[in-house]
Amino acid sequence: MHTDKCGKKRVFAPVVETTRLTDDIVRLVFEAPQIAAGDQPGQFVAIRAGQTDAPLLRRPFSIGGCDERGRIEIVFRIIGVGTQLLAARRPGETLDVIGPLGRPFEIGPDARDLHSCSQAQDARPARAGVICLVAGGLGAPPIVFLARTLRSLGIPAVLYYGVRTKSELALLGNVENEVQRLVVSTDDGTAGHRGVISEVVAREIGDDASIYACGPRPLLEALICLARERNLPAQLSFEQQMACGVGACMGCSIETARGYQRVCTEGPVFPAEIFFAPQKTNQ
Numbered sequence: 016m017h018t019d020k021c022g023k024k025r026v027f028a029p030v031v032e033t034t035r036l037t038d039d040i041v042r043l044v045f046e047a048p049q050i051a052a053g054d055q056p057g058q059f060v061a062i063r064a065g066q067t068d069a070p071l072l073r074r075p076f077s078i079g080g081c082d083e084r085g086r087i088e089i090v091f092r093i094i095g096v097g098t099q100l101l102a103a104r105r106p107g108e109t110l111d112v113i114g115p116l117g118r119p120f121e122i123g124p125d126a127r128d129l130h131s132c133s134q135a136q137d138a139r140p141a142r143a144g145v146i147c148l149v150a151g152g153l154g155a156p157p158i159v160f161l162a163r164t165l166r167s168l169g170i171p172a173v174l175y176y177g178v179r180t181k182s183e184l185a186l187l188g189n190v191e192n193e194v195q196r197l198v199v200s201t202d203d204g205t206a207g208h209r210g211v212i213s214e215v216v217a218r219e220i221g222d223d224a225s226i227y228a229c230g231p232r233p234l235l236e237a238l239i240c241l242a243r244e245r246n247l248p249a250q251l252s253f254e255q256q257m258a259c260g261v262g263a264c265m266g267c268s269i270e271t272a273r274g275y276q277r278v279c280t281e282g283p284v285f286p287a288e289i290f291f292a293p294q295k296t297n298q
């Protein structure tokens with residue numbers, strides 16, 4: 016194992032389990048207690064997908080949870096060569112993994128105070144309001160990890176989850192036991208509300224809510240608008256194609272109202288207000 020000065024570690028981790036949750040969604044568990052000891056919801060790992068040097072670039076995946084034995088779970092959709100190779104990995108094989116990477120969700124006094132407290136265990140939200148977790152599709156793993164962490168801290172949360180169709184609800188596992196209330200939407204109406212989850216959130220959410228979200232870009236954009244209109248604190252986890260994964264290449268930069276930010280190091284979790292365009296003033 017190699018540890019760098021930022022605390023991220025490179026480990027060779029045995030695969031414990033590879034399970035198909037749907038035709039193209041896979042749950043993979045590997046044992047990496049060195050990474051699990053310091054990880055927090057919202058952080059990710061960068062994995063070399065194959066057993067050779069090809070493909071060269073590591074693939075980033077959100078940490079979906081870890082247990083007391085140091086087993087880390089990721090859940091991913093097979094979309095290209097890297098995820099195909101990972102889906103074919105079998106128990107006993109070794110994965111080359113770097114992590115934990117990136118900025119986590121902060122469970123601080125206010126979701127606006129992103130990155131202000133590094134120890135989730137010591138944190139308590141001072142706002143009396145409702146914690147709203149929002150996930151879309153493959154945005155579920157970090158939000159499920161966050162739901163479990165909040166539950167372990169005794170903090171109630173409502174989880175809003177939107178998927179294309181009912182079978183993809185398998186991504187949630189037994190998360191309904193971890194949250195106060197689970198609200199589901201499907202694009203095709205096969206379970207829960209028909210339509211997109213951001214519309215359900217906008218209808219139901221109160222003015223005392225704090226939002227923690229991960230999912231496709233249109234969902235995050237809708238939540239940025241909602242946060243701005245209703246003056247709600249929100250932390251949003253972004254995905255972007257990555258090359259180095261450690262802040263060196265700038266390849267993962269996204270544009271914000273405060274300039275370009277690297278998703279792999281300044282993110283992947285960002286406070287919504289850094290995307291608010293500056294207000295126009297009448298001179």
Ligand SMILES: Cc1cc2nc3c(=O)[nH]c(=O)nc-3n(C[C@H](O)[C@H](O)[C@H](O)COP(=O)(O)OP(=O)(O)OC[C@H]3O[C@@H](n4cnc5c(N)ncnc54)[C@H](O)[C@@H]3O)c2cc1C
Binds near residue numbers: 091257
């Ligand atoms: C911080 C972070 C966390 C992530 N967590 C998860 C997760 O928990 N589960 C999961 O399924 N995926 C997650 N992803 C996305 C995942 O990294 C990509 O799906 C994976 O790298 C694709 O590898 P591939 O070799 O199979 O596909 P490639 O052959 O590399 O790409 C196939 C196609 O997908 C597009 N693509 C690749 N990566 C991305 C991306 N990040 N965003 C949008 N389009 C992309 C490519 O442009 C191409 O069209 C995460 C990405 C980031 C940055």
Ligand code: FES
Binds near residue numbers: 263
């Ligand atoms: S992927 Fe290289 S800087 Fe983020």
